[in-house]
Amino acid sequence: MDLTSRDRFKRPEQVLITGAGGEVGHGLLHAFVDSGAGQVSTLDLAELPATHAPLVSNSYLGDIRDESLVAEIFGRNDIDEVYHLAALLSSAAEHAPAVAYDVNVTGSVGMIRQATQAAEERGRPILFFFPSSIAVYGFSDHGHKIESGAVDERVFHHPRTMYGCNKLAVENIGRYYALYHRRQGKKSAEFSGIDFRCLRFPGLISAVTQPTGGTSDFVPEMLHAAIRGEPYECFVRPDTRIPFMTMPDAIEATLQYTGAPVEQLTKSCYNVAAFSPSAEECAELVRHHYPSAKITFNVTPERQAIVDSWPAKVDCSAAERDWGFSPKHDLEKTFTEYIIPYFESQSGA
Numbered sequence: 001m002d003l004t005s006r007d008r009f010k011r012p013e014q015v016l017i018t019g020a021g022g023e024v025g026h027g028l029l030h031a032f033v034d035s036g037a038g039q040v041s042t043l044d045l046a047e048l049p050a051t052h053a054p055l056v057s058n059s060y061l062g063d064i065r066d067e068s069l070v071a072e073i074f075g076r077n078d079i080d081e082v083y084h085l086a087a088l089l090s091s092a093a094e095h096a097p098a099v100a101y102d103v104n105v106t107g108s109v110g111m112i113r114q115a116t117q118a119a120e121e122r123g124r125p126i127l128f129f130f131p132s133s134i135a136v137y138g139f140s141d142h143g144h145k146i147e148s149g150a151v152d153e154r155v156f157h158h159p160r161t162m163y164g165c166n167k168l169a170v171e172n173i174g175r176y177y178a179l180y181h182r183r184q185g186k187k188s189a190e191f192s193g194i195d196f197r198c199l200r201f202p203g204l205i206s207a208v209t210q211p212t213g214g215t216s217d218f219v220p221e222m223l224h225a226a227i228r229g230e231p232y233e234c235f236v237r238p239d240t241r242i243p244f245m246t247m248p249d250a251i252e253a254t255l256q257y258t259g260a261p262v263e264q265l266t267k268s269c270y271n272v273a274a275f276s277p278s279a280e281e282c283a284e285l286v287r288h289h290y291p292s293a294k295i296t297f298n299v300t301p302e303r304q305a306i307v308d309s310w311p312a313k314v315d316c317s318a319a320e321r322d323w324g325f326s327p328k329h330d331l332e333k334t335f336t337e338y339i340i341p342y343f344e345s346q347s348g349a
């Protein structure tokens, strides 16, 4: 992981990562440890994988909705930056919308409130990173996809999933706590709350970890199935097109963004993405690199409708302009410079 961009700015002393046992947490944890961040604490419902445990100073096992546990974590650790990754992802959220609301909104707002309180008590801001998603977009109340070109951060906020509604709510509540809450608070007029920063991630493709139930997972799923030598039935139409990026580019973007001076930022929420292939284009590339891959298409209407409500492309020009977002991997390089070298290194080839 190249952290040169972040090194130019600053390095946090103490970091808290919620949901550290998941796909993004895996990459972020390694990146912080590689960069020599002072101390990394984690909070997850599940035990961290054995490979993660040595990387962590304090590993808390529990629920983000457990207010007394979260208060204890902020009380015992002088946290500079929170990376709040814990969430129920899109497909799981559609199956249990009430639980999703509770974890993704109530739990996230609880984390934001406790970070704000901790920052106010010590008189120094806490950076609060929140990974949002292209799921906040939706084209109309009736769910019909329209051709719109690259969609910028300000428009088409009609999510059709509980997950998208949850992400949009937390984006707004985070912005509220960062920008307005202090003006109504009883503490000093000087800012000492949270510095809320949010990225709207596209579908993320990781070589290292298996996808965990996101609706954008048809691309990483077809790839991992091919690598395992298993057939894959894709749940969306071949012409379905949404944005993606690799996990290393997502981690690099996160650290570059959270390391950028606040004066450079013009938004609290930025689009990031690297390429927008169709499902068929991805399947062709998987077949090209893994000739024995068996990929077929069998549409699941509910999941197709969700993906159809998301933009084919997002406009990342604000992130490029404000903090130098520049992903390394296009679709071809995702295979030639990331996926294939990773699996060759694993097999000792």
Ligand SMILES: NC(=O)c1ccc[n+]([C@@H]2O[C@H](COP(=O)([O-])OP(=O)(O)OC[C@H]3O[C@@H](n4cnc5c(N)ncnc54)[C@H](O)[C@@H]3O)[C@@H](O)[C@H]2O)c1
Binding pocket: 018, 019, 020, 021, 022, 023, 024, 025, 043, 044, 045, 046, 062, 063, 064, 065, 084, 085, 086, 087, 088, 089, 103, 107, 131, 132, 133, 134, 200, 201, 202, 203, 204, 205, 212, 214, 216
């Ligand atoms: N992976 C993607 O393609 C993608 C795309 C856009 C946004 N995101 C966002 O990035 C974040 C991380 O995603 P991921 O792919 O690593 O997810 P993941 O499902 O792999 O990991 C989520 C982690 O959160 C933990 N968790 C869930 N509920 C919890 C709770 N109540 N208390 C404590 N821990 C809890 C789980 O145990 C798991 O380790 C999520 O907020 C997700 O919405 C991911």
